[in-house]
Amino acid sequence: MSDAVSALQGKVAPGEVTIREAGLRGMIILRGDLSDKKLRKVCTSLTGAKMPDQGKAHCEGDKGLCWMSPDEVLVLVPYSQAVDALAKIDAALGGTHYLAENVSDARAVIFVEGTFAREVIAKLAPADLHPDSFKPGDFRRTRLGQVAAAFWMRDADTFEVICFRSVAGYAFDLLVASAKAGAVGHFS
């Protein structure tokens, strides 16, 4: 079996806001009835996280749940556990109307860490990132520059970004350019 590598293999661009590719991450797209008890139970047992409400993410370390749409949740687990996690979802939901797919190798995860991380994102996305509107735990699917991306806040100075693996290089360079250009002071 070949060694799996992440899109940018942990590339880091240090600075006042550091851009860092997170390396491999297990990701499962799960579509179904998010109010279904069996679905909620298996999601929580895999991640230790409660099912998030609309527009929220519950993430801790490599694990978490992100609300993607009214019938879709993103299940985050350590990369090595993704295959097993998918099997557990299939076992739990067999016979019900759902769809689960391991998309770990189709995605990239990038951390944006530093004092003006909020502005680094705000410059690139058509989203309201005012501190009163977007807070830790909030999750948003939108675009960064020219490509689709989603992000959420881990804490006041840390964003976690996901995008398609094929555009990871573009997203990384875009975030680095935004960080290098410095703070705007728009939110201060």
Add this chain to the structure above:
Amino acid sequence: MLILHCPCCGVDADETDLHAGGQAHLKREGPGSTDDDFEDYLFMRENPKGVHFERWRHAYGCGKWFLAARCTNTLEVFGTYPAQTLEPPQDIKDKITAKRPGWSWGNVQ
């Protein structure tokens, strides 16, 4: 800049997050319909300067379709509502009437 509230995920989405889907509330004509009705369904569209009802898809966001009532002249948005709605809802029509008395759209008023 046009900003529409997505009723599916609660996000205020910018035009660049969205994909326009053309006129809303079209009645699909298929086998058994007359040629004239089928032609209307395929090709004939409202093209108002003013109140309009459209389909939009939250393409970069939740991926869902929804419907919007807006003014093509001023970009004022009167409201958005679920795609599973066969005709403009009364509360949306009331909002439009408050701002554009005497408006009509096709045979809706």
